[in-house]
Amino acid sequence: MKKFVTIRDVANAAGVSINTVSRALNDKPDVNEETKEKVLKVARELGYVRDATALSLRYGLTRVIGVIFEDSSNPFFSEVFKGIEMKAREHNFNVILMNTEKDYDIEEDAIKTMISRRVDGLIITPTQERFEDIESLANLNIPTIILGVHFKELKLPEVHTDDVTGGFLATDYLIKKGRKRIVLLNGLSYKSVAQMRFEGYVNALRDNGIKYLDELVYEIPEGVESAYNKTKELLLSGLRFDGMFCFNDIFAIGAIEALKEFGKRIPEDVSVVGYDDISYAKYISPSLTTVAIDKILEGQTAFELLLESVKSKAKMTAKEIVLDVKLIERKSA
Amino acid sequence: MKKFVTIRDVANAAGVSINTVSRALNDKPDVNEETKEKVLKVARELGYVRDATALSLRYGLTRVIGVIFEDSSNPFFSEVFKGIEMKAREHNFNVILMNTEKDYDIEEDAIKTMISRRVDGLIITPTQERFEDIESLANLNIPTIILGVHFKELKLPEVHTDDVTGGFLATDYLIKKGRKRIVLLNGLSYKSVAQMRFEGYVNALRDNGIKYLDELVYEIPEGVESAYNKTKELLLSGLRFDGMFCFNDIFAIGAIEALKEFGKRIPEDVSVVGYDDISYAKYISPSLTTVAIDKILEGQTAFELLLESVKSKAKMTAKEIVLDVKLIERKSA
DNA sequence: AACAGTACCGGTAACGTTACCAATCACAAT
DNA sequence: ATTGTGATTGGTAACGTTACCGGTACTGTT
Secondary structure, three states, X not given: OOOOOOHHXXXXXXXXXXXXXXXXXXXXXXXXXHXXXXXXXXXXXXXXXXOHHHHHHHHOOOXXXXXXXXXXXXXXXHHHHHHHHHHHHHOOOEXXXXXXXXXXXXHHHHHHHHHHOOOOEEEEOOOOOOOHHHHXXXXXXXXXXXXXXXXXXXXXXXXXXXXXHHHHHHHHHXXXXXXXXXXXXXXXXXXXXXXXXXXXHHHHHXXXXXXXXXXXXXXXXXXXXXXXXXXXXXXXXXXXXXXXXXXXXXXXXXXXXXXXXXXXXXXXXXXXXXXXXXXXXXXXXXXXXXXXXXXXXXXXXXXXXXXXXXXXOOOOOOEEEEEOOEEXXXXXX | OOOOOOHHHHHHHHOOOHHHHHHHHOOOOOOOHHHHHHHHHHHHHHOOOOOHHHHHHHHOOOOEEEEEEOOOOOHHHHHHHHHHHHHHHHOOOEEEEXXXXXXXXXXXHHHHHHHHOOOOEEEEOOOOOOOHHHHHHHHHOOOEEEEOOOOOOOOOEEEEEOHHHHHHHHHXXXXXXXXXXXXXXXXXXXXXXXXXXXXXXXHXXXXXXXXXXXXXXXXXXXXXXXXXXHHHHHXXXXXXXXXXXXXXXXXXXXXXXXXXXOOOOOOOOOEEEEEEOOOOOOOEOOOOEEEEOOHHHHHHHHHHHHXXXXXXXXXXXXXXXXXOOEEEOOOOO
């Protein structure tokens, strides 16, 4: 039923061999100008479209890259993806996108699928729980970029943001605004990103001569609810604090929700700084002071680095591209 | 350099023919149990992974579907995509995602690419400017689902939400809250979605005996800024209004921003209702009353309808699946 | 001993494409 | 007339896989 026009159909219709059609179509030499025009005309009339699956088999190259995210509906990832897709299109690549839902087994499966699809390269944000699946990619020498995460254990190219500086900027800013007891609402500590932001937090305290207190640092799982609940718990416990540095804007939104519920004024009673600068950060109330990262750029950079790796015949090596971050001052701190 | 283990490598290593390997791998009969186990063992040791590109060529089926959106970073689309990807994975399909950036030429190009990739099916949200490109899909009889849009001109399966009812619910709610002069901040009218919401708006006014006024209805392009600017313009012009029904939550966010800037209290001075219930709708201030649609479900439904079309050998026919909407009451109205 | 039936295995073609080589032809140079 | 040269064309194999068919060897039945 679904039936496509092949090079053979064109050849028959034009009364030449498939070789001549191929040459005409690919603008190769060794084909008479008249013949060529005739072939192109026939091809157009018949609605011929080159079969990419055949080319993939022929050349062992698919011009497809795989992207594996935790959750592509997360506004952070969806913007990064946009950057990737943009650059990919520019270079005539297509992108297969898969979600892991933060599940290692699904991640492993997704990687197998990508290998089976013979993608020319892969951009992945690993769950960081385990990493044998990613090692298998390295062994097969499938060009791979680790995105948004620093992976000590693997010698692979990485693109991520300067989160130590990000953590520093946020904390330092809060301190400069006179805050002394700053809660860090961090992500789970097995994540390198959480570790880096923590490091920035500690650095800022040290540089400003403020004592680090364990009772102000919390690690919570992803999600608005999670941050909302933890903040509520802290408020109920009677913990004193006048500043909050949140692992991401989603956490900040949850925290602000809870703070408001307890009648805390923001930023007067508690100043809040987020991270990521998701597009809604400026529209929540109060508008969110946050550490901005250029997500589109991060995606574009990842693709370009991947392309480099795809083109080069060399073995992959560790390479770290660290993107700048900057603090966006708004009303919440 | 990038070199995969083929069925032939496995055959050599196991000392059998490629046919036997194929049978063993595919759990086909006519292969001795011992041989089979040996083959499977060798395949495992060698790290054999089936080459999907070869299968695609062999069977003329790729188990890949294409998704073409205006902008996958839009939270509406990114959630719909999640629903699609979820169901696709369940059925061992993969998804290629492309963005058109609302440009007809890019859309046309994306469709060509998808045809060239020999996708088994396509889910698309057309720009609605023109539609010859989509007709070409219909002619090739590539299973296609139109998503989120009603396309009078084409006889293709569609999945969208009940936007006439949505428009009615929003407007009726504002009226019931005592609002008399309700601005409709609509999307551009060539879009079927905008037409439908407009229809709902008009119906609600009529049913409540309120006169329709042209001076309260505006059509603006996408984007927060767009809504922010138009609202500011209306306020500066001195137009009186006590309610706003916004085409989507993004518009509502922009409108609220402008209203606040002019010292309008929400909902006391102006009540605002949005559309889509994007995940941040509840966290902006005041939390947004909006018409909710189940975006994940919309994606899942689209995939399932597509799958039906892929499996059936019949020609595609018009078929409309209309999903329910509901009003979510929060603080902005 | 002869035959049929069955279990197992391998050879080949095909999917659509292009690279490589060989063939043909016209024409010019010897 | 012969040879060489260049322009143009076609034949074939190969990418990895599986369907189809044909073969071999063993079993059991007569």
